[in-house]
Amino acid sequence: MADPKITKMEVIEFEYFVENMEGSGRIQLPGYAPGTKIRNTARMVVIHTDAGVTGEYVGGSATEHSAIGLFANAVIGESAFARERIYNDAKQATRQHARMGMSQVDMALWDLAGKLLDQPIYRLLGEHRKSFPAYASTYIGDNYPGGLNSPEAYADFAEECYDMGYKAFKIHPWQEAPIEQHVRLVEVVGERVGDKMDLMLDPFCAILTFGDALKIGRACEAYNYYWWEDVFKDGGESAFAHRKLRELIRVPLLQLEHVRGLEKHVDFIVADGTDFVRIDHDYDGGITGVMKIAHASEGFGLDVEPHGPGPSRRQTMAAMRNSNYYELGLVHPKLQPSYPPVYLDGYSDMLDAIDENGHIHVTDLPGMGVTHDWDFINKHTVGKTVYD
Amino acid sequence: MADPKITKMEVIEFEYFVENMEGSGRIQLPGYAPGTKIRNTARMVVIHTDAGVTGEYVGGSATEHSAIGLFANAVIGESAFARERIYNDAKQATRQHARMGMSQVDMALWDLAGKLLDQPIYRLLGEHRKSFPAYASTYIGDNYPGGLNSPEAYADFAEECYDMGYKAFKIHPWQEAPIEQHVRLVEVVGERVGDKMDLMLDPFCAILTFGDALKIGRACEAYNYYWWEDVFKDGGESAFAHRKLRELIRVPLLQLEHVRGLEKHVDFIVADGTDFVRIDHDYDGGITGVMKIAHASEGFGLDVEPHGPGPSRRQTMAAMRNSNYYELGLVHPKLQPSYPPVYLDGYSDMLDAIDENGHIHVTDLPGMGVTHDWDFINKHTVGKTVYD
CATH class of the missing domain: 3.30.390.10 (Enolase-like, N-terminal domain)
Incomplete structure (x- = not known):
């Protein structure tokens, strides 16, 4: 050719x-x-x-x-x-x-x-698998009846997801809530489904201070959360602060959504700022960029976890050993994921896109x-x- | 009020x-x-x-x-x-x-x-001084007669700047040139004005490999350059690589133009990735952001050096002790700086904006x-x- x-x-x-x-x-x-x-x-x-x-x-x-x-x-x-x-x-x-x-x-x-x-694409990259488990990743909290308006509402929705086949569930809490409510949310969901689901917490940097972050971290620790992520208002960018969080709280941290590209990912890992390595295909240089990060992370012995759902995430997870979960979201008792409705041939990242084992599958159409x-x-x- | x-x-x-x-x-x-x-x-x-x-x-x-x-x-x-x-x-x-x-x-x-x-603004921040030295910072190299088309042309222009009052001169070399030509440029300018001007080199990440970066660094070392900056194609982002450069080449590095914001600046400093701290008012969170970086750097005992000229750079340099040079540029034997022509009352960042000591002055109009x-x-x- x-x-x-x-x-x-x-x-x-x-x-x-x-x-x-x-x-x-x-x-x-x-x-x-x-x-x-x-x-x-x-x-x-x-x-x-x-x-x-x-x-x-x-x-x-x-x-x-x-x-x-x-x-x-x-x-x-x-x-x-x-x-x-x-x-x-x-x-x-x-x-x-x-x-x-x-x-x-x-x-x-x-x-x-x-x-x-x-x-x-996964064949060009080198196939590792054709399916992988997904976690249900919620919208942020709200204050509406039937919504994610209380710790109990999150716990109810987690059980609903579990009944559908999900083995993991990630909480995006409220943007503005007292720290006590954040802590209770971690506890109530942990109490209800912590023994049967891997739980993650992502406050999308809404927590104002390092001090409040620690309070939430202690609750995650008590309920054995799988990871916590982007907790406080440093913006998820300070390797130094996250090393301190890792020293104080023994819950695995997932960072690096807000730190763009291969070199800075590696620097953050070297600085002991994270346990799991976040990759985002739209921030980190595309499939070329995230595969470089996946390989660098593999060299460190670490796992990479893609941010958000989508065809590019599927193609690359199919070509990686060192990655655990596909992020299916955002989901909610009353809302489906809000990606643009542009995929034909049955492609879906809706809540019911998983199989009976809670897995997502890569398709065999060419390219993406x-x-x-x-x-x-x-x-x-x-x-x-x-x-x- | x-x-x-x-x-x-x-x-x-x-x-x-x-x-x-x-x-x-x-x-x-x-x-x-x-x-x-x-x-x-x-x-x-x-x-x-x-x-x-x-x-x-x-x-x-x-x-x-x-x-x-x-x-x-x-x-x-x-x-x-x-x-x-x-x-x-x-x-x-x-x-x-x-x-x-x-x-x-x-x-x-x-x-x-x-x-x-x-x-x-400098009074609100707290005045330290009303003027500060500038360096003449060149456009990238070209191939036109009368332009920056050879090492000798750069050296001639450096002398011209020296005669105007500049005590410092920064080379932006060619985007595409053999590594031998890059090395010769460093040598020829160093030979000509190195004993009377502070010289800086900024290849704007055009050099393909770490190996070629070292060749250029050795030339900077031989001619006692004041700093070198953003040398190679990592994009100026890898603290790890720049620590290695600092170990191998004893010329002060200036990094962080391409690493945005306070937290990542501090992480890069902690990782020993730079000697001088680059700040950019348009990338790092404005005057609020660069003053935070200036203060953090002061805590590390380091100097911050603003990227590019402009009113915001003047207001903040007037309120900082730990900063050496105002970047007057980009300049060239045949071209003036290309900022938009929107300033009245005689404000100028043209090549002749310095006083007889090579200094730039902050103005006393309110605000910027x-x-x-x-x-x-x-x-x-x-x-x-x-x-x-």
């Missing part, structure tokens, strides 16, 4: 609406609110080649996509397989922009490679393993940028 | 053109190219209050500004003085977006505070110390976003 050349790259922005959800509090985090509706936008990267095959990826924030123009020149005209060269160029081009945008382009390139070779609903995307397009 | 309330925030995008400059190479870094013209865009944040006073800040990339909507709700309706509360909210709201946008809003808030109190040219901005506005 001669090198297929990249001829054009497009970023398509489209909108979709989610019912019974709105932003609340000072920073407007989205959560359950009956009778409301929220407008979301999503973005797709499409890479065209002179071979007539295109690579596609749906994902990434507006902030990510705003930086793609910085390195588009290094993509256009390149070989469709030149991922490593493009990764290095994009890394330098976005060095003052936190490596924004390179992840989404990398994943469209992986989809492209799979389609050119008519193989799913999904077919996009172009009718929906075309009908809801609100913006387009073309690089050629 | 009752709390003045923030009523509205605007982001205004405007364009301006720079002659004899264009992007070149795979990632299109801008440099000298006679007869060409490049279109730049810039952005201003304007914060309105019910006191009738507004805070303004010009700066930040499109990527930064794309994230402001994530925390705008925590700004609108707040006290104009609530910088610390807004800093913490914005940090959490942008935790998955590398803290983008919070710097620009913070600096408009500082301008606002200064104007409300009719004082320049500059008056913006609204005629120019209004005439060149290409986009506007309003948060209210």
Whole structure:
């Protein structure tokens, strides 16, 4: 095969609406609110080649996509397989922009490679398995009847998930609640399902102080939580502070969602700042970036745990030994995950997407393993940028 | 004074053109190219209050500004003085977006505070000095006659700067050149002016490997360079690699331009990854963020060196002991700095902005110390976003 050349790259922005959800509090985090509706936008990267095959990826924030123009020149005209060269160029081009945008382009390139070779990505990476367990990962807490409005409501929902087949459950608590309520939430859920589910806690950095973080940590310790994560307002970024948390609380920490890219992941590990290694395909340099982190972590003897669900997470978990759980979310007694409705052929990250063992399966379609609903995307397009 | 309330925030995008400059190479870094013209865009944040006073800040990339909507709700309706509360909210709201946008809003808030109190920012921070030395910081190398097209051309330009009063000179070399040419550049400039100027080298992460970085480092060592910076393609992010460079090469390293925010700066220092501490007001959380880093660095006994020129850099250097040089740039035998032409009242960051001692002075106008040219901005506005 001669090198297929990249001829054009497009970023398509489209909108979709989610019912019974709105932003609340000072920073407007989205959560359950009956009778409301929220407008979301999503973005797709499409890479065209002179071979007539295109690579596609749906994902990434507006902030990510705003930086793609910085390195588009290094993509256009390149070989469709030149991922490593493009990764290095994009890394330098976005060095003052936190490596924004390179992840989404990398994943469209992986989809492209799979389609050119008519193989799913996990086969190109090297298959380890075709399924893996998922945890049910909740929306943030709310104050509505029938919602996640009390520790007991979380515990009820955890049992519901257990009955569906989930063996693990992650709590995103409230954005604004007294520390005593946070502690009680950890205790009540731990008491109810702690003996039969792996429990995780992720306060998404809502806790104001290190001191309050310790109070929550002691509750996690008492109920033997599987991990706790991004607890307090340092933003999940201080390796120094998290080493101290690890010394004081014997619950495994999962950090690094908010620390972007391979080199800083390794520095954080070396600084003893985490036990589990968070990877995010949309923040860490795409599949190229997360596989580098997975391999570096394997060298440290550590596990990597992907942030959020999606086709890219499935393809890579299928090619990794050192990873435990697929994050199925966000979920809630009254809300389904709010990803854009663009996947055909039965692909689902809804609450009931697991099999009877609580597992998620990778598909055998080529590339990212999904077919996009172009009718929906075309009908809801609100913006387009073309690089050629 | 009752709390003045923030009523509205605007982001205004405007364009301006720079002659004899264009992007070149795979990632299109801008440099000298006679007869060409490049279109730049810039952005201003304007914060309105019910006191009738507004805070303004010009700066930040499109990527930064794309994230402001994530925390705008925590700004609108707040006290104009609530910088610390807004800093913490914005940090959490942008935790998955590398803290983008919070710097620009913070600096408009500082301008606002200064104007409300009719004082320049450095007085609110606490004055240390009213002037400080600058280094002439070059554009990247080019291949045009009269440009920075050879080691000798850099050396000639360094002498020209010395004759103007500059006591320090920083080389941005070529994006694509053989390693031997990089080494010769360090040697030729060192030979010519090394005995009378402090010399710095910043290859903006263009060098492909650690091995090539060492070759350049040995040349810097031989000519006693003041610092070297962001040498190779790790992107300036690996504390581990830079500790190794520090062990192998006894030239002070300046790192952290590409590592954003207080906590990760401190982690990098603790990991022995740098000697001088780079701060950037547009990446590190604004004046609030860089002052936190300056104080943390002071606690480590280290100096902080601001990235790039501008009013915010002047206000903060005036309030710091532990900082050596103002970065005047980028400069070139045929090109002036390319910041947007929006400052009235004689404010200048052009090559001749220094006094006879090579110093830059802070002004005594209130807030950021500059008056913006609204005629120019209004005439060149290409986009506007309003948060209210």
